[in-house]
Amino acid sequence: MHDTLVVGGGVMGCAVALHLARAGQRVVLLEKGGLCMQASGVNAGTLAIQIKRAALIPYALRGWEMWSDARQWLGSDAGFHQVGGVTLAFTQEEAEMLAERMEARRRNGAPIEMVGSNRARELEPGLSDKPVLASWCALDGYASSNELGMLFRAALANADVEVREFASVDAIDRLSGGYTARTLAGPVSASRVVLAGGMWLEALLKRDFGIHIPLICRVNQVSVTERMPPIMRRVVGVATGQLTLKQSQNGTVIIGGGWQGKGDPERGGYEVIPENLIGNLRLASYAVPALRKARVVRTWLGLEGNTEDAMPIVGELPGAPNAFVIGGVRGGFTIGPFMGMLLAQHILGQQPEMPIFDPTRAIVPSPSAAGKTTRRPDSAS
Amino acid sequence: MTQDAAGWRADPAHPAVPCVAVTLDGQTLHLPEGQSLAVALAMAGQLELRRSPTAGTPRGMFCLMGSCQECLVHVDGNAVLSCLEPVRAGMSVERDLLHRARDGASA
């Protein structure tokens, strides 16, 4: 019998497992695919304070700190690079939006300053002459999301977490004293369960707990060019938040910004929408014109499950003692490690460093769900 | 190469193709018009088209059908696969811009 069973091996599930294990718990983690092969591993890897939601800035700053300190807790720098970022406004309307949005972030502690277009071009010589206003944050940077699965696999093994990849959970049963996951390779039991299923969380909660937390399925397109000579050095974004752009150390340029493709939890991301790809690339080349000489070699899709308010859910499920949930936030890469630590602190009975996010607010009552939860006997643990 | 080595050359059973002037990294070359650029460069003794991105080992045309991407060059500033690109009079061909930019940056 384990102390904690974590279902879902993305950045949040891995981080919870790692912190619990380092605090002495016996932890088992089940992942239906490979570690960090979904949104956690296929996002653009941007660590930009300027694109975080204002209300989450304190969390994003702590998340950023954890990434900058990844060698300490993850055993590798995870390709972290702090290069600074500029966020651009191309019209007067966007300039007003940019000033307003950045002011809200600044009020919550983000070290962001507004700069004129000339200063922006000094900071990022690759920019076109199109921006009319920009903001600057020296913290912005990126990490290698694609390496994350490998890094967590090693770190979790070192912390004696039992990791089972390619292990689908057919059902989670509540038994007296804990929870048992049914898998093809047999049952896995623990005193408590952490559900960290990303976009697949909604189905998991509905099937095994009768709880309905609707998640909006965002199917984010990310593209990469082949290696190019250096054309830019910062993270470049836009006022609306619909562009992230940076050149990695290897010379490839990664282009994101949440332009949507087609996908669903059953099939995963299955179709890039060419108009959205071209739109994303046009916007990128409008900001950094040297991109026009690039060839795009790959576009991929990552499924992100957002709650209706796109804010996190981190905490215990109502009516299901010792069952915890983590996820639901938009842009979970930056703050994921910190969220995982907060939930681990909560589970360990410590006062979390910052307030966690009660999932109750996101639950939509449904008759069948209500019946199912009340029928379950309380756990004895 | 061995003593009896011979270059990449046209099958003599076929009529010769008229050559046109192109530049390769700034040097003028005369290549058969309409011939695949990669093949024409091989016939001119220019098998090496680029260096690999990390190890920097020499690379040349390999699949001749637009799949492997090894024969990438820049023609008039644009990245093209030289195996699929016909030779045109006056075209400016540049090789290995990636490494030349890096070499320039480190010089």
Next chain:
Amino acid sequence: MSRYDVIILGGGPAGMRAAITARQHGLDVAVIDEGQRPGGQIYRAPSRDLQPHERAGATDLAQGERLRAAVAESGAHLLTRHRAWAAAPGIRVDCIAPDGPISLEADALILATGTIERVIPMPGLTLPGVIGLAAATILLKAHAVVPGGPTVVAGVGPLLYAVAAGIGKAGGRVAAVVDLLAPSEWAGALLGLISRPDLLARGAGWMAGLRRAGVPIHHRATLAAIHGGRGVEAVEIAPVAADWSMIPGGPQSRIAAASVAVGHGLVPATEFARLMGVAHRYDAARGGWVPEVSEDGRAGENLYIAGDCAGVSGAAAAELAGSLAGLGVARDLGRISDDTYEKLTARLRPSLRRAQRFGWTISAMMALRPGLACGIAPKTIVCRCEDISRQAIDNAVAGGVRHVNQLKSTTRCGMGPCQGRSCADAAAEIVAANTGLSREAVGIWTPRVPLRPIPLEIALGDFTYADIPWPPMLPA
């Protein structure tokens, strides 16, 4: 957006025949092909006027010209020099055309994308002057150029002898043929080829030519290494066992060479089928991963897959499969009745089965054996695009990698501009061998659009800020 009844991806034997058949039943057809003219690889159109007499591949050239003439007369829209980079159910295909990006729509899609060549790496494979066997046939047939000599021709399958004979005929010099198969394996396969006396005679002609020229043929042998600094200087030939692993301590011979043509079989090009969501299974005897299709090539609603991309079976079978796919679409789109369809296909199916029996004999003979990739040395580059060595793959597997998609994200193997086409088989074989898992279990890379790199200069066109199709904004 242009709209057609049916889009055919690929203008080789299957695609051209599908187009001709679909046109016969009144369908509005678009054929998309990357080449200057349709033809595919085996019937590849010459890049310039060539004398059809006394050349390697004259038979293929003649058959190619016949098909090209028929497809041109059929009234199908021949969209050559169009590089397709995405396809989606619906049906929609996106291409880069010579003058910019275009999207095409249709009621049905026929995939006739042919094959790519498998080359399992050895030291020196990336040297300039080393080309694929398929590339050598293109060089000889479409460009009428011989590689710098002496040339070593190595690998497996009939192309070995076609290329070696072709080089000799065109005035080049072949230093050696290095064949993975034993003479007894060829003899066994010949029994399956009795139905095609024309091809047997052609093969006999190649062999006689090579014997006359005194070209040494090494059977049950492989290229242990290709040596050279900036180009090919010599090759090392080593004997192999029945599973194509090099025999430890076996006698190696080094011979001088200026070029190498090497290929280890053909692999169905399934990227578009996988993009369309078609299920695939691994079948080494048909070239590798093949789509699940009916006998008539039906893969789904208004979706057909014809020719070698549905499993390597050769040009003759590809043409028949193309006809069947054309008829299938005509039936699905209501142009012919079920009865007519049955009547017309009943005549084709026996011929298709005969042609397939022949083609499958060849592809089974060329099926990849485990020793070849297992024997790749630690320092040998497996992923040409990213310079990823065998050692890096071994390390990743030792670190817990069990699927090729994991391998890709942890090592960058298969992440370069060729999208993993060049190294897919070698990488998957190594992961399978090191983990003890099957090729099915270690999987295949998820196909990613664009299936060929797209130059932004062409794809983006001229635009203003107002032309950017903004998605709805999210809350800050």
